Amino acid sequence: MLGQRIRNLFRPSGEPSPKGGAVWDAGSRDADSPPSTAFPSELERPSNGLRQFFENLQGEARLRILDLGGASQANINFITLQGHKLYTEDLLVGLDRLTGPGKASSRPETVIARFMQENLNFPAAQFDGVLVWDTLEFLEEEMLGEAVTRLQTILKPGGTLLSFFHTHAKGEMVAVYRYQIRDRQTLHLQPRVTRPLPCAFNNRHLERLFGSFHAVKFFLAKDNLREVIVTR
């Protein structure tokens, strides 16, 4: 435990939260919390999901793309250089503003209603593509359902959504990354924090979750990350 605390002291700082969007991590938990994984380092990985995402959008110009992983210079450059308009929102910061440490515990319905009011609040059929990254898997089940319904609403018919889900068990600590696009099929992963998974996901869960969409396609990578392409 002491070793863990010392490691936490020297690890890179997590997502800064100048506006109260604190993202907690394994270091703030005590002995009866689930064991933490070592803090991950930056890495670069190929992404079939990303390749598929851009293939689905290919040929179109002046598209509207929503990035739910927060503002990233790399993603802004990559997407705007292709002539698309980028919208940015940080779903996890939005979540932590309502449920993070120090927040007064409200009724779940109230929290969900506020979350949906403050996040993903766009007109219907606004986006051609949504880069969800791994943000959905940190939402509690009810909130997740609402978020997926909202995503379906804001996507145009035929629009594409890219989402990542870890294959870890419920409660396990997983790394949350900032996903930076290097090229059409390569991502640079910059660790933000680690946090527990509130739900476990397998293919059947995901098919059910995105059951109301037109198509769902999975790519299972070697690093225990399931990449999911969903088409409205």
Added chain:
Amino acid sequence: MPPLKFLFFFEHKSFSMDTETEWGARMWGKKDNMPPAPPEKPSGPPVSSVQEAKAVSSIPMVKPSEAERERSGGGHALIGKSVQVKGEISGSEDLYVDGEVRGAIELREHSLTVGPHGKVEANVNAREIIVNGALNGNVHASEKIEIRKTGSLMGDLTTARIIIEDGAYFKGSIDILKSGQKTEAPPKVLPSVSVPAKPSVQPPLQMVAVETRNL
């Protein structure tokens, strides 16, 4: 802390700043221990009988960095952190906001810097915008927008170039202007307060309704 000694209200366009004097002596950043600047000779007929108020604040000002001053050629208007502005600001020099501004900011060919204590709730049209504090509103910058790591920007951006430091918060849309492309400036949030006719000499900064309060 002694209470603020000033409250001023501009209703005309004769307001101008002395760009020759020390930074701290200008506008709201005037230091108490500096000798008062000699009164300027009027270059034209007075446009209003309203006298320009000398702003004296007991709260130390956060000044723009030397680099920011140099970049802007030294001409900077300053809104200190104890100052709150409601209404429309337009001008033909760079503006540094470390207080609160609510309304609209129109600087066109000049830059806006939101200081670390700055809170701006306004649509902004400028050449360059640097955000160290909080800016909430739609933003049009013909040259670039820079959100520093302590900065937060919520709104729709239209610019030729954007720089976002790690740790900066941004929520909204980004539309990159291609060279030669021109878009309409964002609509003003607040209706513009009626201003008397323009004076013969264009002042560097025009302000409407300035309130100050001890924050």
